[in-house]
Amino acid sequence: MDELYPPLPARAEGFLDVGDGHRIRCQEAGNPDGKPVVVLHGGPGSGIAPMARRHFDPEAYRIVLFDQRGAGQSTPGAGDLAANTLWHLVSDMEALRERLGINRWQVFGGSWGATLALAYAETHPSRVSEIILRGVFTVRQSELDWIYRGGAANLFPREWEAFLAPIPADRRDDPLSAYAxxxxxARVRDAAAVAWSRWEGATVSLYPQESFVQQYAEPAFALTFARLAVHYFTHGAWLEDGQLIRDAGKLAGxxxxxxxxxYDAVCPPTTAYELHQAWPGSELKLIEGAGHAVTDPGVLAALRAATDAFRP
Structure with missing residues (x-):
């Protein structure tokens, strides 16, 4: 963890009413006069992680984080699905930016956070100074099929069998709809949520780690994580298939x-490569010996190099 800056407490915290009955929990850390950056958590549904504040030089950056709708301490929580789409989250980001009086900010996100980062930046490019992405996911059908329809099963057959176990045998051709x-x-929801989340925990790191599996399988986390993920993915995140890569030209400049x-088994590198090809001026750092996890070898160092390079 030497690649991270020292632990950093939140400097300010509160809630922003974004409408539709939702209030999102927001945090700030670092220098209040520093360069603004917004950090987008993964999942959907994982919520703010204290470690996420440590990717940035606290003397140089004004670090903004928030729990997305239905996640973390935002209300209503526990994976609430009402008025909860990708485009609601994009609007929430704009409401937060305006509330904080920020003109342009750096956008930083990994996995699902990369999805939201791209959707926001392609919608509001004039509000984005730089973008840093990790483990790129764009919710194309091919990406969903890889992780939820048997692609990654070729690498994790035992774990895939456990993922399929709650699904009736005649429904296993479409695990996403079956999990929905x-x-x-309510009779099987909690057990299904744990099975869903354990699959992610089993595949997230290059070298399987039981600590990841246990973290994802914690019942309260698993229920929020599974409900939001299945909600978003069964709707293709309300994107046209391939939209985020198709529209990457909007990020020029x-x-x-x-x-x-x-060796990312959750979000294979072909997506990152295709995005890089479509995004003029982007830089792709392919990390050898790493999977999807932010703590896999070389990933934290590459992220810190990127945030340091964009320091004022």
């Missing part, structure tokens, strides 16, 4: 760094 039904059934593990 399971998570809507915005400096960007893409950090991608060579």
């Amino acid at each position: 039904e399971l998570l809507a059934d 915005i400096p960007g760094v893409i950090v991608q593990g060579r």
Whole structure:
């Protein structure tokens, strides 16, 4: 963890009413007069992680974080699905930027956070100074099929069998829709959520780590994580298939760094490569010996190099 800056407490914290009955929890850390950066958590549903504040020089950056709708301490929580789409989250970011009086900010996100970062930047490019992405995910059908329809199963057959176990045998050709039904059934919802989340925990790191599996399988986390992920992915995140890469030309002129593990089994590097090809001026850093996890070898160092390079 030497690649991270020292632990950094939040300097300010509160809630922003974004409408539709939602209030998002927001934090600031670092220098209040520093360069603004907004940090987008993954999932959907994982919430603010204290470690996320440590990617940035606290003397140089004004670090903004928030729990997305239905996640973390935002209300209503526990994976609330009402008025909860990708475009609601994009609007929430704009409301937060305006509330904080920020003209332009750096956008930093990994995995699902990279999805939201791209959607926001392609919608509001004039509000973005730079973009840093990790483990790129754009919610194309091919990406969903890889992780939820048997692609990654070739690397993790035992874990895939456990992922399929809650699904009736005649529904296993479409695990996403099957999990949507399971998570809507109060009798089996909690067990299904744990099975869903354990699959992510098993595949996230280059070298399987039981600590990841246990973290993802914690029941309260798993329920929020599974409900939001299945909600978003069964709707293709309300994107046209391939939209975020198709529209990457809108990012021309915005400096960007893409950090991608060579052996990412959750979000394979082909997506990051195709995004890099479509985004003029972007830089792709393919990290050998790394998977999807931010703590895999070389990933934290590459992220810190990127944030340091964009320091004022």
